[in-house]
Amino acid sequence: MFTTRPELAGTHGMVASTHWLASATGMAVLENGGNAFDAAVAAGFVLQVAEPHLCGPAGQVPGIFVTAEDRTPRVLAGQGVSPAAATPEYFADLGLDLIPGSGLLPATVPGAWDGWLLLLRDHGTKSLRDVLGYAISYARNGIPLVSRVGDTIRAVQDLFTEHWPTSAALWLPDGKPAEGLHHNPALADTWERLVAEAESVSGREAQIDAGRRAWSQGFVAEAIEAFSRKAFRDDSGRDHAGLLTGEDIAGWEATYEDALQVDFGDWGLVKMGAWTQGPALLQQARLLDGLRDELSYVDGIPTERTVHLAVEATKLAFADREAWYGDSPDVPIELLISREYADARRALITEEASAELRPGGPSPRLPAILEKLRGLEAGSGATGEPTVGPLGETRGDTVHIDVVDAAGNMISVTPSGGWLQSSPTIPELGFCLDSRGQMFWLEQGLPNSLAPRKRPRITLSPSMGLRDGEPVLAFGTPGGDQQDQWQLCFWLAHTLGGLNLQESIDSPAWHTTAFPSSFYPRSWTPREIVVESRLGQSTMDALAARGHAVVDAGPWALGRLSAVSRSGGVLRAAANARGMQGYAAGR
Numbered sequence: 001m002f003t004t005r006p007e008l009a010g011t012h013g014m015v016a017s018t019h020w021l022a023s024a025t026g027m028a029v030l031e032n033g034g035n036a037f038d039a040a041v042a043a044g045f046v047l048q049v050a051e052p053h054l055c056g057p058a059g060q061v062p063g064i065f066v067t068a069e070d071r072t073p074r075v076l077a078g079q080g081v082s083p084a085a086a087t088p089e090y091f092a093d094l095g096l097d098l099i100p101g102s103g104l105l106p107a108t109v110p111g112a113w114d115g116w117l118l119l120l121r122d123h124g125t126k127s128l129r130d131v132l133g134y135a136i137s138y139a140r141n142g143i144p145l146v147s148r149v150g151d152t153i154r155a156v157q158d159l160f161t162e163h164w165p166t167s168a169a170l171w172l173p174d175g176k177p178a179e180g181l182h183h184n185p186a187l188a189d190t191w192e193r194l195v196a197e198a199e200s201v202s203g204r205e206a207q208i209d210a211g212r213r214a215w216s217q218g219f220v221a222e223a224i225e226a227f228s229r230k231a232f233r234d235d236s237g238r239d240h241a242g243l244l245t246g247e248d249i250a251g252w253e254a255t256y257e258d259a260l261q262v263d264f265g266d267w268g269l270v271k272m273g274a275w276t277q278g279p280a281l282l283q284q285a286r287l288l289d290g291l292r293d294e295l296s297y298v299d300g301i302p303t304e305r306t307v308h309l310a311v312e313a314t315k316l317a318f319a320d321r322e323a324w325y326g327d328s329p330d331v332p333i334e335l336l337i338s339r340e341y342a343d344a345r346r347a348l349i350t351e352e353a354s355a356e357l358r359p360g361g362p363s364p365r366l367p368a369i370l371e372k373l374r375g376l377e378a379g380s381g382a383t384g385e386p387t388v389g390p391l392g393e394t395r396g397d398t399v400h401i402d403v404v405d406a407a408g409n410m411i412s413v414t415p416s417g418g419w420l421q422s423s424p425t426i427p428e429l430g431f432c433l434d435s436r437g438q439m440f441w442l443e444q445g446l447p448n449s450l451a452p453r454k455r456p457r458i459t460l461s462p463s464m465g466l467r468d469g470e471p472v473l474a475f476g477t478p479g480g481d482q483q484d485q486w487q488l489c490f491w492l493a494h495t496l497g498g499l500n501l502q503e504s505i506d507s508p509a510w511h512t513t514a515f516p517s518s519f520y521p522r523s524w525t526p527r528e529i530v531v532e533s534r535l536g537q538s539t540m541d542a543l544a545a546r547g548h549a550v551v552d553a554g555p556w557a558l559g560r561l562s563a564v565s566r567s568g569g570v571l572r573a574a575a576n577a578r579g580m581q582g583y584a585a586g587r
Contacts, residue, residue, distance in 0.1 A: 003572045004586050012587055013405035014573035016562035017043055018478060019050045020583035021143070023575070025134045026403055027585045029126065036409035037065070037123040038131055040401050041116045044415050045135035045191075047399045048112075048431075049143050049184065053152040054478065055399045056418025057187070057431040058110035058224075063413030064259055064270055064464045066471045067123060068405075073270045073464050073471060075257040076413070078115020079436070080108045083243040084452045088442050090243070091450070096236060097369060099438045099450070101520030103234025104242030104423055106437035108456065110224075112415060113215045115254040121208040123409070128211050129195050136195075139430070140188035142181035146581055149420075153177035156421045163233035164424040167432070171420055187430030193219065212253075220429060221249040227426045228433070235520060242423075244433065251453075261466070262337055264289050267495050268466030274447075275327035277518070278461040279337055281484040283317035284310070285491060286342035287349070297497030300507050302489075304539040308546055310492065311512050311529050312349040314485055316358060318515040323359035323366055326447025327455040332361055353547035355526040357515060367441050373522045398460060398478035402564040404571055410564070412462035412474035414483070438520045459518050463487055465495075467567060475563035477576075481518050485511035486559035501563045501574035508534040509558040525549070532558050 004011050013036060015026035025046045026039035034042075040063075048057050061078035091099065099106050120131060153160070153171050160168040161175075170186075171178050197218065198211035215221065228242030261270045262282045269285055271278035288295060288310060295306045302310075324331050335341050345360050357366065398416035403409075417434035425432045439457055440450035448457040461483045465473030473494075477486050486509050493504035510531040516524045528549040531540060534556075544550045562575040562582055575582035 003570055011406045011571070013039065013403065014564045014571045014584070014586035015039055015043065015401070015403050016564050016573040016575045016582070016584040017047070017401040018054070018399045018560050018562065018576070018582050019047055020581065021050050021138070022046045022401060023583040023585045026401070027587065028134070029131065030405060031587065034126050035124065035407065036403040036405040036411055037119055038126040039405070040403045040411050040413055041120045041124060042131040042134050043401050043403070044116055044413065045132055046138060047401070047415060049135050049138045049187070051146070051399050052420045053149050054419060055112075055415045056420065056434070057112060058433050059415060059417025060111040060434065060436060060458065060460065061115035061413060061415045062272060062276060062458065062460045062462060063119070063411055064272065064462050064474070065123070065411035066409070066464070068407040068409050071471055073259040073261070075259050075272050076115055076119055076254065077257050078111040078118070078254045079275070079455050079458055080111035080252055081453045081455050082108055082437055082440070082450065083245065083248045085243040085245070086437065086450060086452055088444055088450050091442050094240065097442060098520055098522060099440055099442065100234040100236045100240070101435055101438040102422055103232050103240060103435070104228055104433060105234055105240045106435040107228070107242050107244050107423060107433035108436045109244065109248050109252045110418065110434065111254060112418070114212050117208050117212050118254045121205050127204055128198050128208050132191055132195060136188050136191045139184045139191070142183045145179055145182050150177045150179050152421055159233065166425040166427045167420065169427065170425050170430070184430050186428060190220070190429050190431075216252070217250045221246040223426055223429050224249060224433065232424050242433065260333065260337060262286060264495075266468050268469065269491070270464040270466065272461065274325045274331040274333045275455050276458050276461055277321050277325060277481070277484055279325065279333060280317040280321045281461065281463065281487055281491070282337045283320060283342065284313045284484070284488050286337060286339065287313035287316060287346050288492070290343060290346050292496060295492065295496055297493065297499070297507070300497070300499055300503055301535065302492065302497070302508065304542040306492070307510055307531070307535065307539065308543060308548070309349060310488060311510065311548065312354060314488065314512055315354055315514050316345050316348060316360070319357045319359040320361065320364070322357065322516055323364035324361060324447055326449070326457045328447040331447055335361060351546065353527050355514070365446060367443050367446060367516070369443060370516055370524070373516060374524055374526065398480070398483075400462070400476045400478055400560065400562055402474040402476065402562050402573070404474065404564040404566045406571070408566060410464070410471055410474050410566060412464055412476050414460040414462045414476050414478070416460050416478070439518045457518070459483055461487070472567040473563065473565045475561060477559050477561040479559065482511045482558070486561060489559065490561050490563070501565060501572055505559070505561045505563065505574050505576055508532040510535070511558065530558065532556065
């Protein structure tokens with residue numbers, strides 16, 4: 001964990017992310033006079049090259065941030081909407097009861113480019129060329145691929161070879177999975193052309209807006225529409241064309257929103273709205289706040305009772321997620337995150353592991369298909385790390401960035417989508433579309449039911465912590481449905497267990513699959529919990545005795561958390577040691 005005092009001469013800030021090159025890029029921007037937002041944007045674009053199996057240019061970028069001048073947390077809403085043609089009737093005519101998790105059908109309007117540029121325009125200081133230059137250089141000159149990229153490509157090698165030839169051309173050079181130094185000149189050309197079109201006008205903000213239009217109303221949107229008219233294999237086992245049009249892309253822009261906040265004594269926890277799964281962390285924390293006298297850590301390790309109570313609280317919160325969350329005006333969010341509601345729901349937690357999906361609130365409704373999905377292969381596997389099927393369906397692939405600067409600007413952002421395995425590469429652009437639409441239910445009448453021009457309920461879930469009302473902490477993790485479970489592990493370790501940032505990230509983690517996955521095929525396994533073996537054999541045995549179906553993921557397997565903080569005149573940063581890839585840096 002890095003620390004520095006911002007009042008000292010030469011102090012710039014802290015960056016923590018899921019890849020060392022992104023963290024190094026963010027620090028380079030800070031040291032070159034940029035602020036936290038400039039650094040986050042530059043790091044975010046580098047991650048699109050460094051972790052192409054986890055995020056891409058056509059993905060999404062949700063974030064929570066505060067500025068040095070305004071300490072009220074705000075949300076960056078960089079998640080695109082479904083196409084106008086994405087109706088439940090269209091999918092019914094195709095004979096589908098779930099939206100496929102790969103191919104062109106689940107694509108939503110790309111949100112990452114517009115989201116990053118909106119943030120840069122309004123809160124950054126650097127030009128588009130300044131922040132994008134790092135990623136352009138890596139795409140053109142090559143970037144060292146981590147082993148997981150090759151593992152991902154191998155998982156879908158037959159799909160690429162037989163059905164997605166444009167992806168094979170980029171990711172299977174000479175017929176073998178890409179490894180070592182990898183080049184993506186088409187992507188570099190795309191970014192260079194966007195920058196050139198942006199620089200056809202004068203002024204930093206005007207150039208950024210011109211870059212946004214060049215994407216949404218120019219050659220990028222045109223290429224996406226043309227490619228979407230072609231049919232490709234998806235994980236339904238059939239070939240389907242996509243639904244995105246240039247009009248869909250031109251008609252959407254990223255926005256800002258109010259954040260949700262729940263207070264626990266001197267701590268406050270900030271999340272995004274109910275079109276994300278973020279409020280589930282608020283609900284879990286509310287439930288456990290009334291049980292804090294029963295929660296404890298011994299030598300940095302949670303007790304068996306702590307894990308049991310946390311898992312049971314998670315089941316209740318995520319049952320509510322399934323019944324209530326979505327991009328809908330009818331979500332009773334103030335009720336769901338209220339103290340009174342948590343007090344009533346807490347009584348459902350017993351000494352035994354529950355096997356039921358028990359939403360609360362007024363007349364909750366769950367998707368009718370859930371029983372059919374019970375017990376299918378778990379959505380993220382026993383390790384909790386991203387899982388890729390042979391037809392490209394992907395569950396939980398994401399990256400994360402936290403930045404704080406000496407002035408007090410702070411951001412937590414979880415970019416995702418547009419994974420190399422999610423849909424075929426658009427050859428002239430050098431990237432593929434996202435598959436976030438798989439998170440909609442086709443059944444109608446639910447908050448997360450598919451409708452045209454609607455946001456899917458996403459798993460992406462950055463976080464911010466307040467101390468006595470002051471923003472002091474930004475944190476988050478990749479991991480799909482596990483994000484707000486692994487963040488609960490971190491939150492409890494830090495705020496209850498008294499562990500510092502790095503100790504909290506390193507503390508043994510766990511999660512449950514006892515609620516429907518957000519990813520195709522939407523499976524769930526009642527009573528299953530996945531744990532790191534560092535909890536101890538006696539703890540795992542005791543959890544099993546309570547009725548939990550315990551899966552040992554190994555000692556260091558769950559979570560890819562990072563965090564930064566600014567408190568007491570000191571800046572701190574920490575990153576995940578699992579996988580030897582995350583990195584925290586500061587000066």
